[in-house]
Amino acid sequence: MERRKFLQNGTLAGISALALGSTGNTAQAAAPASTSDAKGKPFNMNYGPHDGMFKNSAGSDFLDQIKYAYDQGFRSIEDNGMLGRPAAEQAKIGELLNKLGMTMGVFVVDTGNNWKTSLTTGKQEFKDAFIKTCKESVETAKRCNAKWATVVPGYFERNLPIGVQTANVVDALRSGAEIFEPHGLVMVLEPLSDNPDLFLRTAEQSFEICKAVKSPSCKILYDIYHMQRNTGNLIPVMDWCWDEIAYIQIGDNPGRKEPGTGEINYKNIFKHLHKKGYKGVLGMEHGNASQGKEGEAALIKAYRDADSFL
Template sequence: MERRKFLQNGTLAGISALALGSLGQSAQAAGPHSELDTKGKTFNLNYAPHDGMFRNSGGSTFLDQIKYMYDQGFRAIEDNGMLGRSPEEQSKIGDLLSKLGMQMGVFVVDTGNNWKTSLTTGKQEFVDAFLNTCRKSVEVAKRVNAKWATVVPGYFERNLPIGIQTANVVEALRRGAEIFEPHGLVMVLEPLSDNPDLFLRTAEQSYEVCKAVKSPSCKILYDIYHMQRNTGNLIPVMDWCWDEIAYIQIGDNPGRKEPGTGEINYKNIFKHLHSKGYKGVMGMEHGIAGKGKEGEDALIKAYREADSFL
């Protein structure tokens, strides 16, 4: 072969090798859980965003955001304020979820007394308000095909012994469960960390209340953010209370933002939940660390990373 042709052929071969090598390195760098591989795919667990979480990427209306959530691989939503939406809007949301094959997570049974001293007192006015809201919640649940509704018993009544307060709450919840049971709706009790006046503070306390109510319509909402703040020891407590836990919510601590922004090892917790066979909704009840569309993209990336436990 002539020296000139040999050099030409060698140069072409070198260019081809470099090109193939670059493609191989790019694919390797992308990794098994890259955005190219995972965009639009469903997650290993059923994470549920809420209204406003993707307003920059999906649009200003909740319906548009739900469509965007579906396109990103999410298969559930939750909406604390569903009770306050019009029946027409509730029906539209329910119809869209049905069309997309998505699941409705929790909405709040908001009596207007959740953030004051109420059910712990045993006073009839608070019990009546709770039961009336339970009846209203049944109708809302039908429109959006909801299976769970969050219940917050309110604040301590500091003038009553704790045993009396607990009995008052149990009695009210039993009557609420009687309303929910025929419709397959489950009220999930949420222990919170927002302030020390809240009666329901720990999963263990909620477990005790659920055992006293003795109803399939009274279970625990285990919010990982709140439980980290109040007690820690997340996985052992979760296991102790497991047969009464019906719903999980997410938020890193400190800051109550997406997984990876705080101290909680969410990949390990998600792996544990998956190994237990949890098939329920995982409510994304937290804010976003970043801003704008970039922040929303980073949130999805954070969930892809935390969900990559298999």
């Protein structure tokens, strides 16, 4: 399923609801707190839900969902489609986040060419579209207080050698970095697993490109779900590429749902990130394993469980 579609469908999965019960609390390791006791306490790590994740509990208005997420202890959000929201709505979201002391996570630099052969070709039309969207993204970032924006270079150009494709992508990204740098905005390159046509596939490849771009505004988005599917070896690869990683996203595999629904040991990964001193956002870019308010409560409990690593 393509990245742009999964959020629309993620909450419809027909997996049975996770059982509600007690969950560990880091301040009371000897006497684990109940889920209700933990409610509202900030998590050890900075997890960021997205629009629709708590719609059954908070309603369809994203602003109300943000308030609800804050009340559950979350201190960030992310919104892939922020660029497409009206400017007034972007500003309202930024104002609310500022009032609550929450962080705005990534939104996508969506040129309309992310899911086709584009930047790898070296064609000026695609580079121009990318530069135009980067400039629009700066204005969006100002309104919603964003610091990171996701960039997807598109598909392979199978008629060109891989080195030429890479050079074309680096050239375009340097132009984008020049736009972002004066504003302190960082584009984070996301290697993906959605289909084999995508040019950017691994963290190591992204690391190489970031080193070639040589800009503080060009870093890696390490999406744990995609990296598990493409390469595995999650913690060692993360450590190899650490100085170029600026943002991390979450999703268990298989299924792309909350921690505890698949094969990834998220408690161990969160513990590792905590030890490394990671203070950034961990974007919850996944669907809900179960539907309704019960599914949303189970999702929160899953994060309480995975976050109880201290």
